[in-house]
Amino acid sequence: MSHFNEVASEWDSAEKVEKMKKLADIVRPFLNDLRGKKILDFGCGTGLFGFELVEEEGEIVGVDTSEGMLKVFNKKGEGFPKVRSFNLDLETEPLIEKFDVIVTSMAFHHLDNPKAMVANFKEMLNPNGTLAVVDLDQEDGTFHPDNGKMGVKHHGFSKETLHSWAKNYGLAFEHHIINKIQKNEREYGQFLALFRLL
Numbered sequence: 001m002s003h004f005n006e007v008a009s010e011w012d013s014a015e016k017v018e019k020m021k022k023l024a025d026i027v028r029p030f031l032n033d034l035r036g037k038k039i040l041d042f043g044c045g046t047g048l049f050g051f052e053l054v055e056e057e058g059e060i061v062g063v064d065t066s067e068g069m070l071k072v073f074n075k076k077g078e079g080f081p082k083v084r085s086f087n088l089d090l091e092t093e094p095l096i097e098k099f100d101v102i103v104t105s106m107a108f109h110h111l112d113n114p115k116a117m118v119a120n121f122k123e124m125l126n127p128n129g130t131l132a133v134v135d136l137d138q139e140d141g142t143f144h145p146d147n148g149k150m151g152v153k154h155h156g157f158s159k160e161t162l163h164s165w166a167k168n169y170g171l172a173f174e175h176h177i178i179n180k181i182q183k184n185e186r187e188y189g190q191f192l193a194l195f196r197l198l
Contacts, residue, residue, distance in 0.1 A: 012046050012048065012072065016048060017048060020048035020049050020052060020105070021052055023049065023105065023134065023178070023179065023190075024049055024052030024053055025052075026178045026179070026192070027053070027103070027132060027134065027178070027192055028052075028053060030132065030174070030176070030192060030194060031053070031101055031103075031130060031132060033055075034053060034054070034055040034058060034101065035055040035056045035057060035058065036055070036056065036057040036058055037055065037058050037059075037100040037101055038058070038059045038061070038098075038099050038100050038101075038126075039053060039054060039058060039059065039060045039061070039099060039100065039101045039102070039103060040060075040061050040063065040095075040097075040099040040101070040102040040103070040124065041053075041060055041061070041062045041063070041103055041104070042063050042090065042102060042103070042104040042107055042121075043063070043064055043104050043105070043106070043107025043108075043110065044062035044063060044064050044069070044070075044073055044085070045064060045066070045069045045072075045073070046069055046072040046073050046076065047060075047062055047072070047073040047076050047077065049103065049105040049134075050062060050103060051076060051077075051080065053101075053103060054080060057081075057082075058082065059082035059083070059084075060077070060080065060082070060083055060084075061083075061084045061085065061086070061097070061099070062077070062083070062084070062085040062086070063085070063086050063088050063090060063095065064085070064087065064088075065087065065088070065089050066087075067087055070085050070087055073085055090117065090120065091111060091112055091113065091116075091117065095124070097124065098124060098125065098126045098129075099124055099125060099126060099129060100125075100126050100128075100129055100130075101129065101130050101131075101132065102121050102124065102125065102129070102130070102131045102132070103132045103134075104131075104132070104133050104134065104135075105134040105135075106134065106135055106136070107135070108133055108135045108154070108157065109135055109136060109152055109153060109154045109155070109156060109157075110151045110152065110153055111153060111154070112153060114154065114157070114165075115165050115168075118131065118165045118166075118169060118171075118195060119169050121195070122169050122171060122195070122197070125197055127197065128196075128197060129196070129197050130194060130195070130196050130197075131171075131194070131195040131196075132192060132193075132194055132195075133162075133191075133192070133193040133194075133195070134178070134190065134191070134192050134193075135156065135157060135190070135191065135193075136155070136156035136157070136188055136189070136190060136191075137156050137157070137158070137159075137177065137188065137189030137190065137191050138155065138156040138157055138158040138161075139155050139156040139188050140155060141155040142184055142186070143155070143156070143181075143183065143184070143188050156188075156189075157191075157193075159175045159191070162175060162191075162193045163175065165195075166195055169195075170198060171195040171196060171197065171198065172194075172195070172196040172197075172198055173193070173194065173195060173196075174192075174193070174194040174196075175191060175192070175193050175194075176191065176192045176194075177189045177190070177191050178190060178191065178192045
């Protein structure tokens with residue numbers, strides 16, 4: 001993840017901050033009452049998404065493979081009462097903890113095996129827990145300017161693929177297209193997929 005280490009210190013542009021605030025405002029109603037909830041922000045980056053979701057007495061745990069991003073995350077976390085972070089690759093290194101809510105924004109397309117990660121996250125949820133995945137609807141590989149350099153492993157995900165994962169692991173499933181991104185003279189859909197324990 002050298003690309004993300006290189007850009008970490010300048011990642012939080014005014015435009016990104018505003019976009020992620022709007023994204024969190026869209027997602028929050030789907031997550032019910034977040035007060036006092038323990039949240040895992042997977043692929044947290046600098047925390048632009050996760051910190052927007054922390055409510056009163058809540059705890060947030062950030063996980064990312066980029067040390068540079070986590071330095072910024074930790075600095076921002078000084079303003080919150082319950083914040084921790086781990087420099088981990090959860091595809092190969094376990095985190096033995098339980099969470100009420102697991103959120104991830106634009107990280108799943110970087111995973112080697114996102115389907116297996118859904119199974120991992122199922123085991124990390126408390127009863128009535130929710131996994132909320134925000135990522136790109138299936139696209140043709142043109143969204144990122146350099147897929148190789150940016151660590152892109154998947155060109156988005158279709159609703160059908162995501163639903164098949166939920167069925168495979170016995171999870172309730174919801175799917176919503178929550179945003180349209182204008183880029184490269186075309187439009188890319190951004191989805192929210194909710195996986196809930198039955």
